[in-house]
Amino acid sequence: MKGKVISFPAPERGAVEPGDDALVASCAAGRAAALGTLFDRHHAMVHRVLSRLPGADAGDVEDLVQQTFIEVHRSARRFDGRSAVRTWIVSIAINVVRHHVRSEARRRALENAAVQASAALTPERPDDAERVHLADRLWKGMAKLSQDRWAAFVLCDLEGMSGVEAAEALDVPEGTVWRRLHEARNKLRETLKEE
Amino acid sequence: MKTVNSACPEPPELDRVFSEGADEAVEDHLRRCPRCAAEWAEIKKLAAAGRDMPYSPLSEDRREILRASIVARVSAPPRKSLAGPRAAVWAAAAAVLVLVAAAVIARFGFESRGSGAAARNSAANATVFPGKDASFTRLGSSTDGIIRLAEGTITVEVAALAKGERFRVVTGDAEVEVRGTLFDVTAVSDRLDSVRVIRGRVEVRPAGRTATVLDHGQRWNTAALSRSAQAIVEDGADQDQEDEEVPEASDVIEAAAGTPLTAAQNGTGPGASQPQVRVSMQSNTVEAAFEKGWQALSSGDPGRASGLFGLAASAAGSDPLAEDASYWMAVSLGRAAEKAKARAAFFSFLNRYPDSVRAGEASAMLGWLLFEAGDLDGAAGRFNDAAGDKVQRVRESARAGLEAVAKARGGP
Known part of the structure; x- marks a missing residue:
């Protein structure tokens, strides 16, 4: 695999790429190599989701990605195969975010940082101005969403997850996902209308 | 005052339909209901704004460092000493x-x-x-x-x-x-x-x-x-x-x-x-891999050596040989001009074996790799870590590195 620093996998017979379930099972057996492969497969999605956390800088996001995968390894024995591994990993990432922003002080700091970060957005071309403006307002709006609504919006609208997948990732009924998404969209639409 | 047409989908339903795809009945309704059509347009605008949000994916360097760090964190805890009778090694196997x-x-x-x-x-x-x-x-x-x-x-x-x-x-x-x-x-x-x-x-x-x-x-x-x-x-x-x-x-x-x-x-x-x-x-397959890695490095094949040392490091678990194997894997990657991988490997080594007798030397080498990559702050930090090493050669390398950083920053 390209770019691997440490070739952790133990010698195995055959050149079969293990499935995600198998990798999680191997993690449960303590194999760091399996976690490395899960990271290769899913880090981009996890990083993208966590990058949508308002106010989190690049270092914060990397820390959260690291926490997510360490938790994946730690929780591997509890994985029961009822959801796809991808969805399960996202659920862990969302929980990591919940812990991260638990304190209100940190939440406020993130909101402030989000405002500062969004102010740095600049259009590359004149016709991009409106889009950048919208993205800027959206960024600020996301900082004001509750964790539940934020997660529903990021998973459904930004990551394109289905309602079933998002429900599994958030461990709520599918109807709850749509309600939260509706509330998130309403809030964000209000923000987009603000001047 | 807002009125809801009895034929209008309930609000969350419209959101669901937008995300999962509209069926014919909803599309027909949207053509006839200006209020729902307007709501639909706003949701669409919001989705477009979401797609336009800036996102910077992890660079290859950062990804490798992050990966190495994660794998190192979940791997077996390091052992401080390389020395020890073989019996102790077997005992550790338990x-x-x-x-x-x-x-x-x-x-x-x-x-x-x-x-x-x-x-x-x-x-x-x-x-x-x-x-x-x-x-x-x-x-x-x-x-x-x-x-x-x-x-x-x-x-x-x-x-x-x-x-x-x-x-x-x-x-x-x-x-x-x-x-x-x-x-x-x-x-x-x-x-x-x-x-x-x-x-x-x-x-x-x-x-x-x-x-x-x-x-x-x-x-x-x-x-x-x-x-x-x-x-x-x-x-x-x-x-x-x-x-x-x-x-x-x-x-x-x-x-x-x-x-x-x-x-x-x-x-x-x-x-x-x-x-x-x-x-x-x-x-001992670990020793066999290490030995072959050493032979490959000695015979001028650092690329192959890095793989063999990597194998030995991963297979060694808590075997003290894992520390040596990790170090030589990083060195081999550096000699093979795999700079990004070498940086990640040294980073991983230092993360995992901060008390290693080779920590100073590894810090100095990582410092130079970071310097070459233009990360002056990172390089300076590593050179400082190596500046107090017991080995004179390492201290000299660290001092030279700090001077190079200062010069690159426009200092004297």
């Missing part, structure tokens, strides 16, 4: 997480269950006979079947698998991979307790070091792990005979000959015949 990967080697005849295309599915090709109170779950895919065994004994018969198909039994601390055999697996409290091969021949590869071949009739159990060995109980063998198991050559490195260790007791239940006991331990 504490090492044991992975058992069993692969059928011999071409023993057996009855295959099922036939035709359906029988080629690995999951379908495995028949599980659960013992009383056995607790297990089926996981995996059609080509990579997994039985997650938490408690009790199951007997598994796996017919011949097609090329590329796999089947495994996984416990909390071990993994048994099979290909066309009949065997028992027992777990106690989510830990692998024993494996008994009824038909076929398997190679048992505990994580990190020893591999053992089990023939049909042989049993592997964890009882002897506390005595730093894997035990094989073989029916029909001479009890006084301590014999070497000759393992299949591993895929990457050739294993040296086995080293007989202590005998172990039979762990079978009532009714089992008095077995002849034979215990063997495969030679």
Whole structure:
């Protein structure tokens, strides 16, 4: 695999790429190599989701990605195969975010940082101005969403997850996902209308 | 005042339909209902704004560093000393997480269950006979079947698998991979307790070091792990005979000959015949990989050396040799001009072995790699870490590095 620093996998017979379930099972057996492969497969999605956390800088996001995968390894024995591994990993990432922003002080700091970060957005071309403006307002709006609504919006609208997948990732009924998404969209639409 | 047409979808329903795709009825409604159409347009605008949000993916460097850091964090804890008698190393093996990967080697005849295309599915090709109170779950895919065994004994018969198909039994601390055999697996409290091969021949590869071949009739159990060995109980063998198991050559490195260790007791239940006991331990594949890595590095092939050192490092688990292997892997990557990988490897090494006697030297080398990559702050930090090293050569390199950083920053 390209770019691997440490070739952790133990010698195995055959050149079969293990499935995600198998990798999680191997993690449960303590194999760091399996976690490395899960990271290769899913880090981009996890990083993208966590990058949508308002106010989190690049270092914060990397820390959260690291926490997510360490938790994946730690929780591997509890994985029961009822959801796809991808969805399960996202659920862990969302929980990591919940812990991260638990304190209100940190939440406020993130909101402030989000405002500062969004102010740095600049259009590359004149016709991009409106889009950048919208993205800027959206960024600020996301900082004001509750964790539940934020997660529903990021998973459904930004990551394109289905309602079933998002429900599994958030461990709520599918109807709850749509309600939260509706509330998130309403809030964000209000923000987009603000001047 | 807002009014809701009775035909309008409930608000969350419109959101659902937007995300999952509109059906004909909704599309028709949107054409006739300006209010819903306006709401739809706003949701669409919002989705477009979401897609336009800036996102910077991880750079290759950062990804490698992050990956190495994560893997290092979940790997076995480091040992501080490289020194120590071999006995201590074997004793450490008892504490090492044991992975058992069993692969059928011999071409023993057996009855295959099922036939035709359906029988080629690995999951379908495995028949599980659960013992009383056995607790297990089926996981995996059609080509990579997994039985997650938490408690009790199951007997598994796996017919011949097609090329590329796999089947495994996984416990909390071990993994048994099979290909066309009949065997028992027992777990106690989510830990692998024993494996008994009824038909076929398997190679048992505990994580990190020893591999053992089990023939049909042989049993592997964890009882002897506390005595730093894997035990094989073989029916029909001479009890006084301590014999070497000759393992299949591993895929990457050739294993040296086995080293007989202590005998172990039979762990079978009532009714089992008095077995002849034979215990063997495969030679140190970690050392073999390390040695080959060293030869490759010495002969001017750092690329190959890095792979072999990497293999040794990963297979070593808590073996003290893992520290050396990790260090030389990083050095090899640097010599192979794999700069990004070398940086990540040194980063990983220093993360995992901060108290290593080589930490200063590694810091200095990482400092120069970071300097070359233009990360002056990172380089300065590493050079500072190395500046107090006991070795003069390392201190001089660190000082030179700090001067280079200062110069690059426009200093004197």
